[in-house]
Amino acid sequence: MATKVVDLRSDTVTKPSEAMRAAMAAADVDDDVLGADPTACRFEAEMARIMGKEAALFVPSGTMANLISVLAHCDARGSEVILGDDSHVHVYEHGGISTLGGVHPRTVPNNPDGTMDVDRIVAAIRSTDGALYYPTTRLICLENTHGNSGGKCLTVEYTDKVGEVAKAHGLKLHIDGARIFNASVALGVPVDRLVRAADSVSVCLSKGIGAPVGSVIVGSKAFIQKAKILRKTLGGGMRQVGVLCAAAEVGVRDTLGKLADDHRKAKVLADGLKKIKHFTVDLTSVETNMVFFDMADPRITPAKLCQALKQRSVLAMPTSSKSVRFVVHYQISDGDIQYALTCIEEAVEEILACDAKSERCSTNGTS
Amino acid sequence: MVTKVVDLRSDTVTKPSEAMRAAMAAAEVDDDVLGADPTAQRFEAEMARIMGKEAALFVPSGTMGNLVSVLAHCDTRGSEVILGDNSHIHIYENGGIATLGGVHPRTVPNNPDGTMDVDKIVAAIRHRDGAMYYPTTRLICLENTHGNTGGKCLSVEYTDKVGEVAQSHGLKLHIDGARIFNASVALGVPVHRLVRAADSVSVCLSKGLGAPVGSVIVGSKDFIYKAKILRKTLGGGMRQVGILCAAAYVAVRDTVGKLADDHTKAKVLADGLKKIKQFTVDLTSVETNMVFFDIADPHITPDKLCQVLEQRNVLAMPASSKRLNSVRSTA
Numbered sequence: 001m002a003t004k005v006v007d008l009r010s011d012t013v014t015k016p017s018e019a020m021r022a023a024m025a026a027a028d029v030d031d032d033v034l035g036a037d038p039t040a041c042r043f044e045a046e047m048a049r050i051m052g053k054e055a056a057l058f059v060p061s062g063t064m065a066n067l068i069s070v071l072a073h074c075d076a077r078g079s080e081v082i083l084g085d086d087s088h089v090h091v092y093e094h095g096g097i098s099t100l101g102g103v104h105p106r107t108v109p110n111n112p113d114g115t116m117d118v119d120r121i122v123a124a125i126r127s128t129d130g131a132l133y134y135p136t137t138r139l140i141c142l143e144n145t146h147g148n149s150g151g152k153c154l155t156v157e158y159t160d161k162v163g164e165v166a167k168a169h170g171l172k173l174h175i176d177g178a179r180i181f182n183a184s185v186a187l188g189v190p191v192d193r194l195v196r197a198a199d200s201v202s203v204c205l206s207k208g209i210g211a212p213v214g215s216v217i218v219g220s221k222a223f224i225q226k227a228k229i230l231r232k233t234l235g236g237g238m239r240q241v242g243v244l245c246a247a248a249e250v251g252v253r254d255t256l257g258k259l260a261d262d263h264r265k266a267k268v269l270a271d272g273l274k275k276i277k278h279f280t281v282d283l284t285s286v287e288t289n290m291v292f293f294d295m296a297d298p299r300i301t302p303a304k305l306c307q308a309l310k311q312r313s314v315l316a317m318p319t320s321s322k323s324v325r326f327v328v329h330y331q332i333s334d335g336d337i338q339y340a341l342t343c344i345e346e347a348v349e350e351i352l353a354c355d356a357k358s359e360r361c362s363t364n365g366t367s
Numbered sequence: 368m369v370t371k372v373v374d375l376r377s378d379t380v381t382k383p384s385e386a387m388r389a390a391m392a393a394a395e396v397d398d399d400v401l402g403a404d405p406t407a408q409r410f411e412a413e414m415a416r417i418m419g420k421e422a423a424l425f426v427p428s429g430t431m432g433n434l435v436s437v438l439a440h441c442d443t444r445g446s447e448v449i450l451g452d453n454s455h456i457h458i459y460e461n462g463g464i465a466t467l468g469g470v471h472p473r474t475v476p477n478n479p480d481g482t483m484d485v486d487k488i489v490a491a492i493r494h495r496d497g498a499m500y501y502p503t504t505r506l507i508c509l510e511n512t513h514g515n516t517g518g519k520c521l522s523v524e525y526t527d528k529v530g531e532v533a534q535s536h537g538l539k540l541h542i543d544g545a546r547i548f549n550a551s552v553a554l555g556v557p558v559h560r561l562v563r564a565a566d567s568v569s570v571c572l573s574k575g576l577g578a579p580v581g582s583v584i585v586g587s588k589d590f591i592y593k594a595k596i597l598r599k600t601l602g603g604g605m606r607q608v609g610i611l612c613a614a615a616y617v618a619v620r621d622t623v624g625k626l627a628d629d630h631t632k633a634k635v636l637a638d639g640l641k642k643i644k645q646f647t648v649d650l651t652s653v654e655t656n657m658v659f660f661d662i663a664d665p666h667i668t669p670d671k672l673c674q675v676l677e678q679r680n681v682l683a684m685p686a687s688s689k690r691l692n693s694v695r696s697t698a
Contacts, residue, residue, distance in 0.1 A: 238579075
C-alpha cells in the first residue's frame with residue numbers, strides 16, 4: 001500500500017483536480033498566437049474583471065509574469081526599479097530583470113511584516129538632478145503576500161500609500177501578487193480593491209488555486225499589449241493554450257473559497273509546533289498559508305529535521321541554517337496536519353536520540 | 368449547419384486529438400520545478416533517444432527553444448552567432464537573442480533552397496586577430512526545414528559539412544528543427560542521423576505533429592543543464608507540465624507517420640494552383656508541407672485573394688506583396 005506523501009514544501013505542488021482534468025480534455029481551443037484561443041480569451045477577460053483591471057494575459061509562470069511586467073514598465077534603456085531586498089523578484093528570479101532586461105534594481109530593506117518603509121522608498125527614488133550619474137527610477141514593486149517574511153499581507157492602506165508615492169513621482173506600481181488571493185481572504189478585502197493602486201499585478205494560478213501551470217498578468221489595455229509582445233519574445237507564446245486556461249478557470253471557480261481553510265490549517269500546524277520546546281514559532285506571524293519556525297535546539301538542524309520527516313513521507317523546505325518552512329494548500333487535509341505533527345514529534349525524538357547516542361559513543365571511544 | 372474552416376495558414380493551428388485530450392486528462396504529474404514531473408521526464412528521455420542526443424528539455428514554444436539554445440551556447444559577453452538572413456530566428460523572434468540575450472547576429476544570405484553558401488559561412492567567422500573590434504563567433508544556426516524559402520530540406524550532407532566547419536573553428540552548431548521531422552520524412556533520412564552534426568536541435572511539437580503546446584530542445588547533458596536554468600530565467604519553468612508532455616507524447620507516437628501524407632497533399636494543392644494561369648508555382652520547390660505561390664496578375668493581390676478565400680472559410684497567409692503562403696497539415 002502506497003503511503004500518501006504529505007507535501008508541505010510549497011503550494012506549487014498542488015495537482016490538477018478531476019474537474020480540472022475534465023475541463024482540460026474538453027477545452028475549446030485555437031491558435032492563440034495566430035489568432036486567439038477562445039478559452040484563453042474568456043479566462044483572461046474573467047481575470048481582468050475579478051482584478052478590476054482592463055485586460056489580462058496568461059503566462060507560463062510567475063517568473064515570466066514579473067519579468068514581463070518589469071520590462072514592460074521599464075522599456076527605456078537606463079531604467080531602475082525599487083523593490084524589497086527580500087522579494088521574490090530580487091532573490092529567486094535569476095536576476096532576469098537585469099541579465100535579460102537590462103533593468104537596474106534598487107533594493108529597500110523588507111520589514112518582518114513584508115512592507116518597506118515608505119520614507120525609504122521615497123529616499124530610493126533617483127533625483128532627476130543626477131541624471132548624468134543615475135539610472136532613471138520608473139517602477140516600484142511590492143509583493144503581496146510577502147513570501148520570505150512568512151506569507152505576510154500588505155494592507156490596502158499601505159498599498160494605497162505606496163501607490164500615491166508612485167503617482168506623485170511619475171512612477172508605476174507593480175504588485176507581485178502570486179498569492180494575492182491569500183492576502184485578500186486573510187484581510188477580508190476584495191481583491192480588486194486591494195490592488196486598485198497598482199498599474200499591474202501578477203497572479204499565480206498554479207499555487208494555492210491549484211492549476212497545473214501558469215500565472216496571469218493584469219493591467220491596462222496598453223500595458224497588456226506591450227506585455228503580449230514581451231511574452232512572445234521571451235518564448236511564452238503558446239498555441240492551443242486554452243488547455244491550460246481551462247484548468248485555471250476551474251481553479252479560480254473551485255478553490256478560491258478554500259483558501260480561508262488553508263489559513264486555518266496553517267494556524268493549527270503552528271499551534272502544534274509551538275508545543276514542541278525545541279522550536280520557536282511566532283504565532284502572530286502566521287497570517288496566511290505559510291508557517292516558518294526556527295530551531296531553538298542546536299542538536300536539531302533544518303536539514304536533519306527535513307530528512308527525518310522525508311523518511312516519514314512528510315516533505316518540508318529548509319529556509320536557512322536555522323529555519324524551516326511549511327506551506328499549506330487545499331490538498332492537505334486536517335488529518336494530514338495531525339499526521340505531520342506526529343511525525344515532527346517523532347523526528348525530533350529520533351534526532352535527539354541519535355545525537356545522544358553519538359555523544360556517548362564519542363565519549364566511550366567505541367563505534 | 369456549421370461550415371468547416373479549412374485553415375491553411377500554418378501547421379500551428381492543429382487542434383489536440385481525442386487521444387491527446389484523454390492523455391492530458393489522465394497524465395501523471397508532479398511539480399517539475401521543485402522536483403521532476405514524471406510524464407515530462409519520460410517524454411524528454413524519449414525525445415532525446417529519438418533525436419540521438421543525451422538529454423532533452425520541454426519548453427513552451429519554438430521561440431523559447433531557439434532563444435535558450437542560442438543563449439546557452441553564447442553565454443559569454445561579446446558573442447556572435449552566424450545565421451541565415453531569412454531565418455525564423457532572425458526575422459520572427461523579436462530579435463530576442465540580441466534584445467534579451469546580448470548576442471550579436473551575423474547574417475549570411477539564405478539561398479532559395481534554404482542553405483547558406485558554406486564559403487560565405489566561413490567568411491563570416493570572426494578572426495581572432497580582430498578581437499579588439501570584433502565580437503567572438505561562437506555558434507552557427509541552420510534551419511531545417513527552412514520556412515521562408517518554402518519548407519525546404521537541408522540534406523544530411525550539407526548539415527554534416529556545416530558541422531565540420533563549426534567543429535574546425537571551435538564553434539557550436541544549432542539546428543532550428545521546428546519542422547525537422549518533415550525534413551527527415553521527405554529526405555528519407557532517420558532524424559537522428561540528419562541532426563548528428565548538431566550540438567543542439569529545437570523541435571516543434573505544436574506544428575505538424577499536432578500537440579497543443581510546446582517544443583523540445585535536445586543536446587548534451589551539460590547543455591541541457593544550462594538550458595534548464597535559462598528556461599527558468601525566461602519564465603518557462605512550468606509546474607505540472609506533464610499535462611502538455613502527455614499530449615506531445617501522443618503527437619510523436621501518432622502523427623509523425625502522417626507527415627508523408629501532408630507532403631502528398633501539398634503537392635496536389637500545388638498541382639491544382641499551377642493550372643490557374645493567374646498564378647506562378649514552382650512545383651519542384653514543394654518539398655514538404657508548404658506551398659508558396661506568386662500572383663502573376665496585377666489585378667489580384669495576396670490580400671484580396673485571402674479576403675475572398677476567408678469568406679469561403681479557407682484561410683491562407685499572404686507572405687509578401689506578391690506571394691501567398693499556404694501550409695498544409697493534417698486536419
